[in-house]
Amino acid sequence: QKEVEQNSGPLSVPEGAIASLNCTYSDRVSQSFFWYRQYSGKSPELIMSIYSNGDKEDGRFTAQLNKASQYVSLLIRDSQPSDSATYLCAVNMKDNFNKFYFGSGTKLNVKP
Amino acid sequence: GAVVSQHPSRVICKSGTSVKIECRSLDFQATTMFWYRQFPKKSLMLMATSNEGSKATYEQGVEKDKFLINHASLTLSTLTVTSAHPEDSSFYICSARAPGTRSNEQFFGPGTRLTVL
Numbered sequence: 001q002k003e004v005e006q007n008s009g010p011l012s013v014p015e016g017a018i019a020s021l022n023c024t025y026s027d028r029v030s031q032s033f034f035w036y037r038q039y040s041g042k043s044p045e046l047i048m049s050i051y052s053n054g055d056k057e058d059g060r061f062t063a064q065l066n067k068a069s070q071y072v073s074l075l076i077r078d079s080q081p082s083d084s085a086t087y088l089c090a091v092n093m094k095d096n097f098n099k100f101y102f103g104s105g106t107k108l109n110v111k112p
Numbered sequence: 113g114a115v116v117s118q119h120p121s122r123v124i125c126k127s128g129t130s131v132k133i134e135c136r137s138l139d140f141q142a143t144t145m146f147w148y149r150q151f152p153k154k155s156l157m158l159m160a161t162s163n164e165g166s167k168a169t170y171e172q173g174v175e176k177d178k179f180l181i182n183h184a185s186l187t188l189s190t191l192t193v194t195s196a197h198p199e200d201s202s203f204y205i206c207s208a209r210a211p212g213t214r215s216n217e218q219f220f221g222p223g224t225r226l227t228v229l
């Protein structure tokens with residue numbers, strides 16, 4: 001089992017809709033959870049970090065963490081074509097604060 | 113967020129040559145930086161953790177003699193791909209932790225695309 005798993009997609013949503021991206025992780029990693037956005041040919045850009053159970057909102061983005069079920073999700077409200085990118089979930093190892101495992105990413109297409 | 117730069121952004125070299133990639137933290141000091149590699153349509157794989165003033169910590173399967181890391185100052189880490197071969201062609205990205213906080217958020221440089229002919 002991979003440490004971090006994501007559906008590769010592509011996930012297609014119409015402009016203005018809510019995009020929901022999901023990530024599950026193994027019980028060997030925990031503690032800190034991150035969502036990065038990566039445009040084609042570019043490096044990842046940090047969108048959200050979440051450390052405790054529940055929701056965390058930042059503008060159009062909401063991260064949701066459920067440690068009991070071992071998943072973290074990202075909701076994008078009012079999706080825009082500019083949101084079209086690959087979204088990477090990252091989780092740090094329980095015994096190493098700095099070491100991240102990345103999921104393979106979910107490609108999101110927002111259609112105008 | 114913290115700003116991290118990389119140079120060069122793109123490099124093409126012949127097989128057997130060595131290539132040096134620089135990673136700089138701008139306006140903040142980074143005692144620890146990270147080097148990742150990303151193949152097309154794949155996720156990021158951590159290669160090594162670069163520690164200022166000490167040896168880098170390499171991940172399993174990464175050859176330390178092939179991928180030389182030097183973290184000589186608090187704002188600069190370099191990755192040298194020695195005797196590069198076509199299979200080393202990849203997107204190399206460095207990152208650094210956010211400065212001045214206890215957060216472990218990592219901010220990435222723009223990446224270096226290496227093509228070995």
